[in-house]
Amino acid sequence: MDIHGDQIQGARRQQEDSLAWTSLGDFQLAVVADGMGGHPGGDVASNAAIDSFVDYLRATSAERWQQPPAVLEAALRAADARLHVIERDDPALAGLGTTLAALLFAPDAVYRASVGDSLIYRLDGDRLARVNEVHGDGPMVSSCLGPALxxxxxxxxxxxxxxxxRYxxxxDGIETLPESALAEAIGTAVSARAAVTDLLTRIDSTNAVAQDNVTVVAALPDY
Incomplete structure (x- = not known):
């Protein structure tokens, strides 16, 4: 897969999202985390969660990779545990939390792992659909890494x-755009980088007064 990601700060005082994409042997991984706004250390939480998540996957033995969903869930729980350690060591960060959404591309399958209200979409032909659960209602997140897994x-x-x-x-700052715009940007892009640039440019051009942080990672077939 051709994978690329980027982010904008929007109208927020700081960037609390994090992102990563990397190869893991025969697998490719893409992941986004959105630090909880209004909680202390949202940026710390999203960075630490992704680092822990990726580190856990890198350390996983080949034998355990025979069950990717079990490995991904264990990596999520390792990231959650890491946030609790940070909170214990620094009381000023009590309550830090983050979402996390990831795709793992295997040679013959695609796996998802998510907690919170970050979004995973798939463009299947001309149909764009969200393919992960969203744990939340409006601004309220019902499950996240840190305070409430x-x-x-x-x-x-x-x-x-x-x-x-295409993926x-x-x-959730991406929700400034309608899904039709997401489908157009992903569907017409000649590369993952082009898709990401197009999406973030479209969001910037809306000049939304209360624009949230936006982080996107696109994954397109590598012909």
Whole structure:
């Protein structure tokens, strides 16, 4: 897969999102985390969660990789545990939390792992659909890494109906744009970098007064 990501701060005082993409042997990983706004250390939480998540996956033995969903869930719980250690060591960061959404591309399958309200989309032919659970209602998040890990969403994605599906992971600031704009940007892009640039430019051009941080990672077939 051709994978690329970037972010904008929007109208917020600081950037609390984090992102990463990397190769893990035969797998490719893309991940976005959105630090909890209004909580202390949102930027600390999102960075630490991604670092812990990726480190856990890198340290996983080849034998355990026979069950990718179990490995991904364990990595989420390791990231959650890391935030509790940070909170214990620095009381000023009590309550720090973050979402996390990831896609793992295997040679013959795609797996999702998410907690919170960050979004994973798949463009299947001309149909864009969210393919992960969202743990929240409006501004309220019902499950997140840190203060309230009550539910995780880990599963293999069902096969796409059309050849060469395209993927997008994003923090909820992307919701400034309608899904039709997301589909157009992803569907017409010649590369993952071009898709990301187009999406962030579109959001900037809306000049939304209360624009949230926006982080996007696009994954397109590498022909």
């Amino acid at each position: 009550t539910r995780v969403d880990v599963a293999q994605l069902p096969p796409a109906k059309a050849p060469h599906p 997008l992971i994003a923090s």
